[in-house]
Amino acid sequence: MLEIFIDRIRAAHAEGSPLILQGGGSKTFYGNADEGEVLSTRTLTGIVDYQPKELVLTAHAGTPLAEIETALAERNQMLAFEPPHFGGAATLGGSIATGLSGPRRPYAGAARDFVLGVRMIDGTGQPLRFGGQVIKNVAGYDVSRLMAGALGTLGLITEVSLKVLPKPAAETTLQFELDETAAIENMNRWAGQPLPLSATSWHAGLLTVRLSGAESAVHAAQARLGGELLHDAAAFWQRLRDQATPFFDKRPLWRLAVKPTTPPLNLGSAEWIEWGGAVRWLASDLPAGTLRDAAKTAGGHATLFRGSAPIDGAFAPLAPALRALHRNLKQRFDPKGILNRGRLYPEF
Amino acid sequence: MLSPAFLSQLRKLLPDHCVLHAREDLVPFESDGLSAYRNTPDVVALPENESQVAAILRLCHANQVAVVARGAGTGLAAGALPVDGAVLLVLSKLNQIRHIDPLARTATVQPGVRNLAISEAAAVHGLYYAPDPSSQIACSIGGNVAENSGGVHCLKYGLTVHNILKLRAWTIAGELLEIGSDTLDSPGYDLLALMTGSEGMLAVITEVTVKLLPRPQRAQVVLAAFDDVAKAGAAVGNIIAAGVIPAGLEMMDRLAIQAAEAFVHAGYPLDCEALLLCEVDGVNEEVSDDIFTVHEVLAASGAIEIHTAESEEQRLRFWAGRKAAFPAVGRLAPDYYCMDGTIPRAQLPHVLRRISEMSVEFGLAVANVFHAGDGNLHPLILFDANQPGELHQAEAFGSKILELCVEVGGTITGEHGVGLEKINQMCAQFATPELTRFHEVKAAFDPDTLLNPGKAVPELHRCAEWGAMHIHGGQLPHPELPRF
Numbered sequence: 001m002l003e004i005f006i007d008r009i010r011a012a013h014a015e016g017s018p019l020i021l022q023g024g025g026s027k028t029f030y031g032n033a034d035e036g037e038v039l040s041t042r043t044l045t046g047i048v049d050y051q052p053k054e055l056v057l058t059a060h061a062g063t064p065l066a067e068i069e070t071a072l073a074e075r076n077q078m079l080a081f082e083p084p085h086f087g088g089a090a091t092l093g094g095s096i097a098t099g100l101s102g103p104r105r106p107y108a109g110a111a112r113d114f115v116l117g118v119r120m121i122d123g124t125g126q127p128l129r130f131g132g133q134v135i136k137n138v139a140g141y142d143v144s145r146l147m148a149g150a151l152g153t154l155g156l157i158t159e160v161s162l163k164v165l166p167k168p169a170a171e172t173t174l175q176f177e178l179d180e181t182a183a184i185e186n187m188n189r190w191a192g193q194p195l196p197l198s199a200t201s202w203h204a205g206l207l208t209v210r211l212s213g214a215e216s217a218v219h220a221a222q223a224r225l226g227g228e229l230l231h232d233a234a235a236f237w238q239r240l241r242d243q244a245t246p247f248f249d250k251r252p253l254w255r256l257a258v259k260p261t262t263p264p265l266n267l268g269s270a271e272w273i274e275w276g277g278a279v280r281w282l283a284s285d286l287p288a289g290t291l292r293d294a295a296k297t298a299g300g301h302a303t304l305f306r307g308s309a310p311i312d313g314a315f316a317p318l319a320p321a322l323r324a325l326h327r328n329l330k331q332r333f334d335p336k337g338i339l340n341r342g343r344l345y346p347e348f
Numbered sequence: 349m350l351s352p353a354f355l356s357q358l359r360k361l362l363p364d365h366c367v368l369h370a371r372e373d374l375v376p377f378e379s380d381g382l383s384a385y386r387n388t389p390d391v392v393a394l395p396e397n398e399s400q401v402a403a404i405l406r407l408c409h410a411n412q413v414a415v416v417a418r419g420a421g422t423g424l425a426a427g428a429l430p431v432d433g434a435v436l437l438v439l440s441k442l443n444q445i446r447h448i449d450p451l452a453r454t455a456t457v458q459p460g461v462r463n464l465a466i467s468e469a470a471a472v473h474g475l476y477y478a479p480d481p482s483s484q485i486a487c488s489i490g491g492n493v494a495e496n497s498g499g500v501h502c503l504k505y506g507l508t509v510h511n512i513l514k515l516r517a518w519t520i521a522g523e524l525l526e527i528g529s530d531t532l533d534s535p536g537y538d539l540l541a542l543m544t545g546s547e548g549m550l551a552v553i554t555e556v557t558v559k560l561l562p563r564p565q566r567a568q569v570v571l572a573a574f575d576d577v578a579k580a581g582a583a584v585g586n587i588i589a590a591g592v593i594p595a596g597l598e599m600m601d602r603l604a605i606q607a608a609e610a611f612v613h614a615g616y617p618l619d620c621e622a623l624l625l626c627e628v629d630g631v632n633e634e635v636s637d638d639i640f641t642v643h644e645v646l647a648a649s650g651a652i653e654i655h656t657a658e659s660e661e662q663r664l665r666f667w668a669g670r671k672a673a674f675p676a677v678g679r680l681a682p683d684y685y686c687m688d689g690t691i692p693r694a695q696l697p698h699v700l701r702r703i704s705e706m707s708v709e710f711g712l713a714v715a716n717v718f719h720a721g722d723g724n725l726h727p728l729i730l731f732d733a734n735q736p737g738e739l740h741q742a743e744a745f746g747s748k749i750l751e752l753c754v755e756v757g758g759t760i761t762g763e764h765g766v767g768l769e770k771i772n773q774m775c776a777q778f779a780t781p782e783l784t785r786f787h788e789v790k791a792a793f794d795p796d797t798l799l800n801p802g803k804a805v806p807e808l809h810r811c812a813e814w815g816a817m818h819i820h821g822g823q824l825p826h827p828e829l830p831r832f
Contacts, residue, residue: 051692051694052588052589053585053586053588053589053693053694054585054692054693054694054723055588056692075589076591099533099538105532106532109506109510110532110533112538112541113506113509113510122785126781127781128781128782128785129782130782132757132758132759133692133757134690134691134692134722134723134757134758134759134762135502135503135690135722135723136498136502136507136690136719136722136723136724136759136762136763137690137759137761137762138495138496138545138759138761138762138763138764138765138766139759139760139761139766139770139774139777139778140766140774140777140778140782140786140804140805141542141545141546141550141786141789141790141805142496142509142541142542142544142545143542143785143786143789145509145538145541145542146537146538146539146541146542148538148541149533149537149538150537150538154537165593166588166591166592166593167591169591185451188451188452188453189451191453191562192450192451192453192473192474192475192560192562193474193562194562194563194564194565194630194631195562195631196630196631196634213630213631213634214630214633214634214637214638215637216633216634216636216637217630217631217633217634217637219633220631220632220633221631257529257531257532257533258530258531259452259530259531260452260531260532261449261451261452275532278531278532279531279532298530298531299529299530299531300529300530300531301529301531301534301535303535315535315536316535318535318536319526321519321523321524321525322525322526322527322536322539325525325537325539325792325793326536326537328791328792328793329537329789329792331792332785332788332789332791332792333785333788344536345536
């Protein structure tokens with residue numbers, strides 16, 4: 001089955017003709033426009049191995065996330081980074097290639113944190129295998145994690161091994177009426193205390209906090225924090241994870257990742273805050289440079305998440321030394337620049 | 349040998365007391381924590397600030413002189429072993445905690461800061477730095493990043509790679525790389541992951557921003573004894589299947605238990621084949637619930653004795669035995685050689701059986717200490733370096749153990765790194781295309797191969813030579829390579 005992909009990439013490499021790597025196509029909006037023929041992983045499906053007691057799952061890249069999450073749920077386990085589905089047929093490969101994570105990310109870890117190993121085909125058509133199926137592994141450079149978030153520009157991921165975790169026994173969501181400044185302060189203060197936080201959100205004067213863990217721990221934290229119980233909490237977090245609320249329909253939608261304690265950015269648009277204060281979403285027509293400077297000053301970076309990308313691309317431009325390193329790495333994994341050309345940075 | 353002209357330029361970059369070149373000053377740097385490998389450095393540079401580090405790298409780059417970075421020297425894979433004709437760049441004087449931000453829960457520190465010192469400094473805020481390698485009182489954070497160090501708590505809290513946010517690092521050309529950020533991610537490739545565990549081969553780190561976590565309200569440990577190693581191994585899987593992720597889950601075999609008990613009197617039962625230590629932590633109520641679950645699972649898994657620590661003092665004593673396991677085993681023989689393979693946990697009984705068979709074959713005793721939660725096995729091979737041939741036997745035995753780990757789907761190193769020690773076993777774990785990519789990753793950072801040359805990733809001809817001596821199932825590894 002892999003041969004088809006190897007042959008296709010080899011041929012593209014020989015001809016220097018670009019390919020667009022695609023899974024379920026649920027995140028085609030993300031990153032810059034790329035060019036070429038679509039190479040779909042949707043035929044590359046199936047869970048290869050799942051060992052609940054080892055906390056390890058291995059699946060082909062085109063396996064729908066939904067299929068994986070169902071298999072895990074049957075054993076009371078989960079993907080703790082809560083990858084977004086964005087209402088589409090998100091696949092495992094696409095989730096890792098974009099490196100996107102959901103509401104649990106600041107408390108459980110990101111997509112890259114759960115990657116244990118990958119099989120991939122580089123831009124010359126060479127199949128490669130990095131990492132493995134064990135939780136601790138420091139043999140060789142961590143190329144598997146390098147693939148997370150590389151947007152397919154270093155290779156086509158064909159198989160991924162992930163660490164999975166047990167589902168928490170209990171979850172409760174609390175809401176607090178608070179202004180933005182107080183909400184940011186509370187998110188950070190609570191994260192520094194032994195509380196079973198598993199997600200935080202603030203929007204339109206409402207701080208929403210999810211607690212996860214043993215039933216007794218969740219109850220104790222609830223008693224301590226107070227707030228109002230949110231009843232359809234699972235739906236709330238699912239909508240936030242998939243950006244399925246009208247707030248996220250506005251364009252251009254910017255994602256400003258900042259130091260979590262950053263005070264309100266006051267950029268003139270309504271914000272949705274996630275990740276304990278570390279991510280600020282806003283729809284804004286301000287110049288890209290203004291938003292990028294604001295994020296940079298706050299210790300982070302701004303991404304044009306949905307909408308047409310500015311001239312320097314969707315992602316914050318890199319400092320010269322890092323840019324050179326990116327070029328060097330790209331050159332070695334995909335010398336002809338055929339994989340998802342321009343998707344990550346316009347120059348490659 | 350380094351030229352006198354180069355040395356005199358190096359001396360101009362640093363105060364006199366920061367350049368060591370007298371023989372007696374160099375000897376302490378001849379090895380890291382793996383003292384079986386020794387090589388006296390040509391010169392040791394001990395910069396006191398970041399600009400000196402950059403200047404040394406630029407000088408070395410201009411003169412095409414190799415650089416081996418070294419932290420506290422506690423590494424166990426000869427990763428910081430001096431290389432002939434290279435500068436040994438010792439970063440231990442960069443030992444300042446620059447800043448702790450209690451609200452954002454981060455600490456920004458220089459690479460020479462000791463692992464434990466970070467947690468000590470953060471304690472006043474109720475915070476700590478989670479990765480805790482056994483050498484945490486001595487090892488430094490720069491080395492932790494270079495090796496992606498783990499510790500007994502990494503099943504729940506992750507390795508170094510999961511607990512750092514940002515690095516300042518310098519390429520061999522003396523260019524500053526600011527990798528990562530104060531937020532949770534960065535645009536572009538995940539160079540933070542690539543740098544972590546790169547064994548000083550890609551760039552030299554001068555500052556690390558780590559994440560701090562709230563100290564758990566409570567920790568509690570359960571000790572369980574088993575009359576069969578396989579039962580203990582199965583119990584580990586059963587605990588995890590019950591939905592508990594222990595903060596620490598350690599196993600010791602008979603020889604390790606007896607050595608530890610004789611050494612620190614931890615209160616371990618002696619009449620057993622395997623001992624499990626299972627620690628749970630978190631908020632008070634959660635710990636009570638988890639302890640109850642763990643107790644039930646251990647009993648159902650056939651434990652012959654189960655003890656929950658009744659006081660904080662007893663909890664620490666239970667741990668003292670495990671933490672002292674290496675020196676305790678060290679009392680059984682003049683020398684021991686510590687291996688670091690990782691295996692899928694289900695393979696534990698098979699792997700331990702094979703190790704005990706090989707122990708007979710090689711005529712060397714072995715004690716096994718196991719980070720059971722994450723499958724990281726530390727067999728300690730006992731030998732006497734003063735007996736001719738015994739060190740060689742121990743190394744050959746160790747090599748076989750690592751190949752066994754690869755064979756069952758594991759890896760040759762879980763947390764100690766490859767260094768020089770396991771460079772041949774890299775040939776067993778990776779094929780030519782992957783090794784080639786590793787060399788290319790290095791070349792993307794260090795095209796002249798000046799940073800820690802000869803470590804971590806074997807040259808392909810080395811694998812060909814090694815492969816010629818290690819034929820598996822009648823098949824030569826790397827058949828495509830010429831044999832010299």
